[in-house]
Amino acid sequence: MPIVTADRLTRIGVALLKAAGASDEEASAVANGCVAANLAGHDSHGVIAIPTYIDRIRCGHIVPGAKWEIVQESPTTAVIDGHWGFGFHVNAKAMALTIEKARSANLAACTVFRQSHVGRLATYPLMAAREGMIALATADSGRSPKHVAPFGGREARLGTNPIAIAVPSDLEAPFYLDMATSAVAAGKIQLAVARGESIPKGWIIDAEGRATTDPRDYRKGGALLPLGGSEGFKGSGLAAMVEVLCGLLTGLGFGVEPTGRHNDGCFMAVFNVAAFRPLADFRREVRDFAHYLKSTPPSEGSSGVFYPGELEYMREQQRRRDGIAIEDATWERFSALAAEFKLAAELDLA
Template identity: 75%
Template structure:
């Protein structure tokens, strides 16, 4: 096996079938590839940083594995680099934003920044966004609000794009994976953060399992005939994801339906399939200024106290104890920042191929 230092600079570990790459190098590689494909420097940096940050906290399904598909979408004209986002409807507390098929990472960050500015004076603000590409790890946006001393909420759906999740009791897709994320300011080292799909699992986890040659747990997927399956490849053969909750999947299904309304109908994309075939990810963003309700410093201290109260619960049998929302991601981030990010060789090879195609293999040391 290669030495740890070798792995950290991206040399493949043949026994483990992955490479381990330092985060800053991985960001530089992805940004260079996106820029070569036509993204502006700011867009390329935003997408690359967002993907690597997802890897750092353990959301590998939203990490650099997505970079080749983003480049494919750019080449197909489905993502428009440099698109100017516009506000099509606005009030002192609200805004409706048209992303004009721009990078979701870029458009959604601007929408959250706008909501935060509105909440500084109005205390509560809501923005909806439509006609943008995939927004990456949803938690990135509520975390912006938490850093500003506010509670941030974001929900996202796939808009008028093909759906992947069956409603509870069904075997045909009618819903997106429709994640919800909420971040709360606190005195904790790790963010107090909820970040969850309303499906049993994010669709990217299936792509990740395929790339790694792994089976998936029962309860994630049914095949085209409606039968449970542990083969992630069935997803590409007409399989459908299940809603969150297992035998109580009506809960995840109900949450997903509400997200469809907030991010789809309220944001304007509507239902059905986008005629252009483009991705059209809708997003609902809300910000609450804590200072309008409580003194911020007191609230942050009490959130930390509450987190410690949760962790004080005795562990159940076979458990390593209680983690408050966001804590595990933080611990993963510390470990991966120090030791590097595991990138499955299938994804690493795609990045190398792109580097060769764009004449960057030597510059990026990906020969």
């Protein structure tokens, strides 16, 4: 697999997306968001997705330059219609608006609908954490094709339905949670197929409801399993609640719409820490709490405790230094797109 610097990957992503019709602002939002996911070690949400986004532009499922519209608003809430624009771009603007509302009203929330894939969900709560606020975001895929079987079932009825929460602190690495309510993100199955790797038992079932370690079984009628293994009713229940917040509260609905158009619905809420206690005291205490968690002696076979977000930060430092490994299949798609757009020489992908 080629090893590529973050800056070069971003430049390639921006150029290919612009050639496919994205504006400078949209292409930058998507490419930077994808590369940030690679840097954090979440390759399933990284640049591997860019060719898929270009395919969706071509079939009309993503609309470059789509209008960003506030369809309902109060001092503390907003409902935003993305009109099928890039989720990275639409959702970031929605979070920025929610942060501004929370700055004046202390609490604010928004829903977003009719947008494409939003990428790594932590991106949006982290925007608020940098402004001294706590934020929560949840996302689902509306009536797009489903990926996750509810606990006890064999057919997909739920999305991977992630939850992300970020908190301001005095730590070097940001303190945040970003998790799917499925055993893994669907993109990790795609990544395993692209790399020719098997997957752990407990990630998916095949079309007959049997456990399998072959990621190709997923595309043959299989389904992801909910988070929790034998206690999967917990992940399944969390996923159902995310569906309510992001599918029903947004009006996207549930089930599967026949065209298969990807349609991320999001619910985001922001809380101004200063409305509850002095921000400096809170940031310091979050740092002390993280150090308290890490101070426990490690269990057998463990390298110790990492607070939420710490491992991603460590991976980012390493990958910024050493580069990012890109699957051969993804690199080949980049090369093919660059040739098609007559950018191969410019991007050194000939």
